[in-house]
Amino acid sequence: MVAILQFPGTNCEKDMEYVYKNLLGAQTAIVSHKEVALPYDTSLVIIPGGFSYGDYLRSGAIARFAPVMKNTILYAQNGGLVLGICNGFQILSEAKLLPGVLKRNNNLSFISKKQKIKIINTNNRFLSEYSSNQIISLPIAHADGSYYTDKETLESLRENHQILFEYVDNPNGSVNSIAGICNKEKNIFGLMPHPERAVESILGGCDGLAMLRSLL
Template sequence: MKTAVIVFPGSNCDRDMAVALEQVTGRAPSMVWHRDTDLPDGVDFIALPGGFSYGDYLRSGAMAARSPILQAVTAAAARGVPVLGVCNGFQVLTEAQLLPGALMRNAGLNFICRTVGLTVENDRSLFTSAYQAGETLNIPVAHHDGNFFADSDTLDRIEGEGRVAFRYAETVNGSARNIAGVLNEAGNVLGMMPHPERAIDVAHGGTDGLRLFEAALRVLA
């Protein structure tokens, strides 16, 4: 099982993501620098980690979305390779138009760093099949620009197509319809603001994030 973590200047959750992937697969992921133009041969799973790529200049994720490696990530996603974007990775995926919507400044303009409740909306995707619809998870968030926005037609469409993976169980950052995680049309790209890679060990406060990685990698196996 080959996994890869994309590293941008300003990434700060790449090692957390690498630990989670190695724990589930038993194999350290390839750490792929943003200036690279190719992914490792035969890569099975790609993760875009959290952080502050390019210092969040212009818009969060906007510059990273134009990094050379994103062309390879986009091509891999089109082939069906699972791509997970967490926090800043979610922002990058929206800026690269691999996912709909945009992530704006939090309502209240405060940085939010705490564990929040997430409700599982879709338990049929390759990322969420280890959960049950309606289940509440406890997953940490750490973001300033996590307020998910899309126009009403887009929101209606992604809800009708079952592409909302997770919702906040409470109002956290002003996100439209409390959306915390979104899938692409094919279901192989997931962007979410909460950090499942920070919820994989009891010593860190809980393991509700572990099943996301286990589900995705079990499907691939």
């Protein structure tokens, strides 16, 4: 079961449901922020993009305290696969499941475009169908997508091979062009690009489909 979380302001849950249900043939469930438990047979949790709670306080800061997150955090801490995309990455950061923060883009503007991404590490479930240093193209759409962390944490991310994605031609000022990271155990992945928007040729490319498929 692929559990797709939904908060007030989430806007990518239907896209993700379409990919897993219609293209990959998986069982899916859209899980409300009000729920206190994930479906019993959950094998993957996805926190999709959007603007949870309108980003009124700080991106992801309110969603982190939603009832469904308590069980999601326990699921992640017990080794369950969790994928956070865009606002989902921000929520994972706010929940301290991933280090660092996502701050306002350097140009202080919302960025929406196709972006070239360099794959850094494939020794994980999320990117196992790709090659190291492969360049793919995925859409980005965010105002608070500039990744930042301190020097010590950055060194730790490098040493533990937790940096999975880097931007080619950094669009938002992320430190070291980081576009996606995982935890040390490599079961939690947060990324700003949208793989679910690059799954069919009609969308302009299929570079994101292998990532989503690899998690089944």
